[in-house]
Amino acid sequence: VLAPTFGLLVVSRFVSGLPHGAYFGMAAVVASALVPPARRARAVASTLVGLTVANIVGVPLATMLGQQLGWRTTYATVVGVALLTLAAVELLVPRVAALEGASPRREVSALQRPVVWLTLLVGTIGFGGFFAVYSYIAPTLTELGGLSPARIPFVLALLGVGMTVGTLLGGRMADWSVLRTLVLGPVLTVATLLAFTVTAHGQVTATVTVFALTIVMAVWLPALTTRLLDVSGDGKALAATLNHSALNMANALGAWLGGLVIAAGFGFTAPAVVGAGLAVAGLVVLAASVVVERRSRSLDVADLLAA
DSSP states (O other): OOOSSHHHHHHHHHHHHTHHHHHHHHHHHHHHHTSOGGGHHHHHHHHHHHHHHIIIIIHHHHHHHHHHHOHHHHHHHHHHHHHHHHHHHHHHSOOOOOOTTOOHHHHHGGGGOHHHHHHHHHHHHHTHHHHHHHTTHHHHHHHTSOOOGGGHHHHHHHHHHHHHHHHHHHHHHHHHOHHHHHHHHHHHHHHHHHHHHHHTTSHHHHHHHHHHHHHHHHHTHHHHHHHHHHHSTTOHHHHHHHHHHHHHHHHHHHHHHHHHHHHTTOOTTHHHHHHHHHHHHHHHHHHHHHHHHHHHHHHHHHHHHHO
8 A cells, every 4th residue: 555666566565465275275174174974165265255256346446446435445445454464363253173283284185185186186287178268268259259348347246246156156066075076166167168169159149158168167166165175184284275266276277278369369259169178188188187096095905904
């Protein structure tokens, strides 16, 4: 808010982003500890809904404040919201005791598990397919779909609604079956992305398809977080935190590959094809993680029987 230069503003913005993954990672761990096992994924989904609601309310509100009262007002409002959040967590979130013997060394032990790395890779590659399209959604809808630029903010708000619906639905589906949700989500993502290569040329069809894409993409996010909690052993907090790092990498990967095919002259539907390929690759990595996990369990059982 008080930055006198652009350089200090950028540094401040970078520093303020550092706690992001840690906060949401710990929120997932705490939420899953507060409910019965059968409702864990829904609890995790509830912590993620704030991200999706931000696209409906926060982004338009921040833009309006910046336009009417200046960008410093926007950041000051964020500070106020953060302080209210801090107070709400302190007053309303029940205390969750740390695991007995918890330590940084035990958290880092999650990194010794290949299945954790593979699950993180599923998020990095698979979700990259969504970001390959989402990063260029505004020019795609205006250039191909024929939407006026004035309608884009309303479409973006609609996509936030889709993400919210998908996250809540995904929590219920993951409580039914984590692995089945992690398969169904990418499959539907591939189908929707390929459909978008055709529907992107109409205002209504493009909007409806992108809305559907945000739903099916968000469906498998709670399942991905829940699987990391399941396979990370004593390092649940670190694994859940790294999940957000993986999704940020997915954002960068998808945007980069989508930009490459557009710059190469393949048009604004090409990122959807790239995205479908990334989602398929995510499914392949998921299959590899399941094989590694089952082999690890077989070895553990064999060691137990031998003992």
